[in-house]
Amino acid sequence: MTTLAAKAEPHEAQPWWKGASIYQIYPRSFFDSNGDGIGDLPGITQRLDYVASLGVDAIWLSPFFKSPMADFGYDVADYRDVDPIFGTLADFDALIARAHALGLRVLIDQVWAHTSDQHAWFVESRASRDNPKADWYVWHDAKPDGSPPTNWQSVFGGPAWTWDARRGQYYMHNFLKEQPQLNCHLPEVQEELLAITRFWLDRGVDGFRIDAINFSMHDPEFRDNPPAPASNTPRTRPFDFQLHIYNQSHADIPPFLERLRDVFDEYPDRFTVAEVGGADADREMKLFTAGNNRLNTAYGFDFLYAPSLTAAAVREALENWHSGGSWPSWAFENHDAPRAVSRWAAPGQADAFARMKMLLLAALRGNIFLYYGEELGLDQVEIAFEDLQDPEAIANWPRTLSRDGARTPMPWEAQAPQLGFTSGKPWLPVGPNHATLAIDVQNADAGSLLAWTRQVLALRNGSPALRTGDIAFLDAPADLLAFEREGEGERLLCLFNLGDTGRHFRPADAGQWRPLLSTGEVTDWTVAPYSGLIARFEV
Structure with missing residues (x-):
């Protein structure tokens, strides 16, 4: 027997988030209140009773900020406003009020490694080399031959540098060229991000999920990344050919997280969780959550891209979170990964596997994240090329599996047009076999996966051993x-x-x-x- 944790504190003394179950809502796909085919904040508010009925502790909202939507909200043009396709700040305040009335905490995404190229900061920064925002982004001169400053590659394909004729320099972007890299090393940028933090905490937000935090700071000496060792794993983009030592994961990140924690500690009962991916994710997650002065928890991609779910893999992942200090979080699905039943279940075993998987998730030590529709057993939808919205999938088609297939509309009513998601044309097609998994169908069936999920979460909620043991x-x-x-x-x-x-x-x-x-x-x-x-x- 291998024991991995010191004795837990009494259940009553634990913060609300420790051992919490958190339900991720992708706003575009949850419920459309106005018939434009895109889910919105009022739509979420209208359906919060359903979410509360599951027995989760909190919701996490993927980005709803003002954005040109090059990467569907992960390219933020204004951190303090709601994009009109999702509603208004008043709609957000109404959502917070309704969620809190139902006993649900609300987490929101914060995307701080980069902004949109249409953000006012970047518009000013690119205008000249001597304006007040000139250093708010990562700019660098070309090499003498005109080539990019380093060999760094973008996650979404191609170099991590784009030439800007207005400044006569390259700007860095770890993702799309429409997502220029913020210079988070700069004290003024950090101060602004902390001010944004206070803006949302003052509005009643209960916590942040911080996107791609290990991409937020880079090597200031701009050294080239070394090549990755030879591998039998197929490589579909130049990014996969490097060890990402210098374009991300700089040692300045933990001190900034300590500054962020100082702000959070000014507000009672607030919570921080980070997404951390990459080859060094286990070490970085523990680094970013070490002690009591950084983030509360983090989750990685142990299971999100795993082609199979094995007993050995689960044990190894949990054993990596050794005793003392850090508190883990776990997710089997999210907006960036294919639906788990499509990756893991044997033919004809989707329902059985989904039930076992839900019980396993609830039994893990740590916080657990459920992705909208996971409680229904939604599978990955094949999206035709002409219907693709995902910029990464379009750029790398057909080698990259589209994220769109895990972002299809929530099926509310089996017999309604567009399965009750919208009265218009949905931004993505509804799943062709999702009618049989619709919420109204499963609500009427005491033996459904939805009913099972409620049973499982009720067990976890009432068990100190499962929540924090x-x-x-x-x-x-x-x-x-x-x-x-x-x-x-x-x-x-x-x-x-x-x-x-x-x-x-x-x-x-x-x-x-x-x-x-x-x-x-x-x-x-x-x-x-x-x-x-x-x-x-x-x-």
Whole structure:
């Protein structure tokens, strides 16, 4: 048995966010209140009763700020305003009020590594080399031969540098050329980001999810990245051919996070979580959350792009968050990754796998994130090239799987036009088989995945062992994940068969374990394929 955490504090003393379940809403795709085919803030507000009925603690809203939408809101043109396609600041205030009335906390995205090229700061910065915003972005002279300053590559394809004739310099962008890199090393930029933080916390926001935080600062000496070692993994973009040592992950990031935490500590019960991707994500997540003066938690891409879900991978991911200090977060799906049932479930096993996966997610130590529609078992939708919206997929078609397939409209009503999402033409096609998974269909079925999700979250919410307790892994047969959770006198056994063959695991004192929830068949401690069990030890 391997124990990975020190004894948890009493449940009553824990902050609300520790062990919380958080529901991600992609605003464009959740519910359209005005018939323009794009989901909006009033639409979210109208449907918050449904979200609250799931039993989650909080919602996380993907970007709704003013934006030209080159990357669907991750190119921000004004951090203090709502894009008109989503509504107004008054609509946002109404959303906050309704969410809080329902007992839901509200997290919002903050995208600080870059802005839109239409942001007023960048418009001013590119106008000359001596204006007040001249150094707010990452500019550099060309090499003597006119080529870019470094060999750094963009995540979305091509060099991470674009020439600007107005300044006669290159500007840096880790993503699209329409997303120029903010110079977050600059004290004035940091002060402005902290002022933006206060703006939203003063409006009642309960926390931030900080996007791509490890891309926010770079090597000020502008050294070239070294090549990545040879690999059998297919490489679909130049970015994959380098070790990203100098274009990201600079040592100035943690001190800025400490300044951010100082601001958050001025407001009670607020929460920060970061997204951290890349080859060094595990180390960086622990670095960014170390101690009590940085971020509260972080999540990586352990499962978001994994082609399969294995017992060994889950155990390894949790063991990487060693005892003491950092608190993890976990997600199986989000707006950047293909739907999990399409990646992981064997043919004909989508429903069984989705149920097992939901129970497993709820059993993990840390915070858990659910992506809209995950509770319904939505699968990845194949989007025709002519309907693609994702700029990365369009640029790299057909080698890059479109993110659009995981961003399709939420199916509210099976028999309604556009499955009840909009009265107009939706910005993306509805899933062709999502009618059978629609919310009204599942609400009417006590045995549905939606009903199961509510059961699972109710169990987690009422269990100090699951929310904040210790975790100890047990040796088990291949494909079987076995661990115990323990906290406040509650001891739970968790068994999950991630394989296609039944697996037997008889615990010590087998007669004293009482099943609480199980999915699939568990008979005489033999766990059927794609099945799971949580049992409580009773003396």
